[in-house]
Amino acid sequence: MSFTRTLRAVGGVAVAGALLFTAAPTASADYIRDGQWALDAFNPQKVWKESTGKNVTVAVIDSGVNGDHVDLKGNVLPGKNFTNEGGTADHESGDSHGTAMAGVIAGHGHGSNHADGIMGLAPDAKILPIKVNEIGPGSDLDGPIRYAVDHGAKVINMSIAGSGLNDLEKSAISYALKKDVLLVAGSGNDGSSKQLYPAAAPGVLAVGAVAKDGQVLAESNYGPHIRLIAPGEKIYSTGTTPQYRQGTGTSDATAYVSAAAALVRSKFPNLTAGQVANRLTKTAITPDGKTGIKSPDPKYGYGVIRPYRALSENIPAGPKNGPLTMPKDSEPSAGAGANAPGENPSASSGDEKSGLSPLMIAGIGLGVIVVLGIVIAVIVASKKRRNGPPPGGPGYGGPGGGGAVPAQQQFGTYPQSGGPGAYPPAPPTQPPGR
Template identity: 50%
Template structure:
């Protein structure tokens, strides 16, 4: 495996690992529903009178989905495992990230009228589970194309890394998706970075809906990455969803969850407006997005908020012209050649071969290059190990301070009870 892929996989692991979560072993099913503050914030009950995602397939490219979870059973289609190379997209023991994303999107709850447990924003959508960590040479390209070819209208990728695929395969797969009217949604990352330091793939590819996370106060979550290509924000703070085992739950914070909510909103709009293109669907979300009071007057898209936080009810109801085919999305280039870094390397090699270098010079340069590669690998391994130690410390602190189930329903530290908020507000105040 080449250095580019090794670093990219490490970046992907870091991005996913930055999601903070605690298993809800003590939470009752009715408390779980009460604690799903984004449903109230997004006016889900009113939304479901218009659309529920029925007839729409959302692909979840993640660590697998537990199709036996009681709040997802019947909503999960047969999928594919791109890690093990088989057709079983179930998660490995202890993995719950993909199951949580599926719950945010298409959980249907259980009990009388599905009133208990986790309910997704698009509860009648179908989940196509694709187990993939981007570890193949083409990154997520194969799973993206598989999703498109198997009927997915929305593709959720709540993971990512700092490097693109060297051959441009992911970029071309995203272009393929858009050509087939499939929306690709990804989280911006959870490191609190901005500008060029925040560039993460696949979120930063042209054509991808790059999503940041907001808290229950409407404000941006402090660790949500920001940048010029950020498009939308959505709830990503203390999000309750399905977890390990067939009846487990968990709470997560990160752009993984916000991406899943945007994917669910896209599914709702696909049901309501089946003739719109992918770009026109996203256009309805950007045209109806909101901003907190502290962000009023910003030039949009803003690096922190994009066009703002999603308001799916408004996106479903308002009279918005369809607009151009691509809407706010930038269509990826059809050029699938190497990345700029690879082109630079190729140019240097060409210059060397034409400058009359001696054999000894070439050997010396090759030796220096090899030493440079070893140094880069050593630094990369050091950074990965340090990131793992930091995440472990953060996780330990989080678990000690905020075990799920320890707060009254609808009331978390730093936020007022949701029922006290004015009915016109989409998101609760702090």
């Protein structure tokens, strides 16, 4: 697949004033740290009391990562270079895009108390860099995705966008889903309803970008596949040459969502990938301040991520696939996020099948037996009243014994379509605009 990275580099400083993002910046003598308005908006000190992303590996399929950067050193694994260069992907000295994504996710800053440089949202997460071609032959995602899964990534960040996927790439996505890996991808920067991939692929958590004023970026692509939005305007992060960069687009937004997912996976290691997405969507907020939306908006999805709430609120785990619409061939293999016995492996929370499970069938059968028993008992009792009790006593149970049979058997309730934890279809696509 030919693709482009979904971040547009810009200059200047972050705009002043905020409607949605109002957290006060932390005191620092470093202008780079002071410029991290999005990080400050997440109230990171509260977030990091809940989780720092420890023990979670996030794969960054991108342009390679400068693992020697002072704000990233120690957090970047060797990874793999899938271009003609070969080798590892942790010593990138050219394109800074992948390094910027790594910084947003797992930068740890430097200096006294790590107060300078770039701090990522999940500073204890590990980055698995995977370098791919930007455009042209050989830039397919099949090998990179499989490599990420096979080398321990629990989240895969794909700040890239293209016009479609080939069969091998679709198969690789299904492979990741079977292994319970959360795939996160940017929607693209055309500012249109054009669906780009891998974000629009079933099973992928699609991300749009929001500006500091709380409005969706004009550049951010939209559509029924969008599930979350995150800051994507004038985002400072780590680079190659120069050492820092600033960018605008859905790439940074994607990295923030991947970081938030790493935080959740670290604190709740037993949740499935879909249930991690469920925590993020259930705690998101729409830019106008409304909460509890029932359907994803084509531009806002379920809203802007709120990592602290995703980590601290009492959220039911929900269906295995959460808000993700799954491909048909993504049934998990044994030991890789497999479903409980009798559970439909391919149904998403918004498309749960209504077929009867073996347990329900057994329950119904028992109910039929109970009803038949009641009917037979009534018939026998009627005959007894006409013919008198049988020899030896007044009836079953001795004098006054009734041996009552329950008139109704309770088999429990089952989730219905549209109930708690369900994700109704998205509303029709809306025209672009801020």
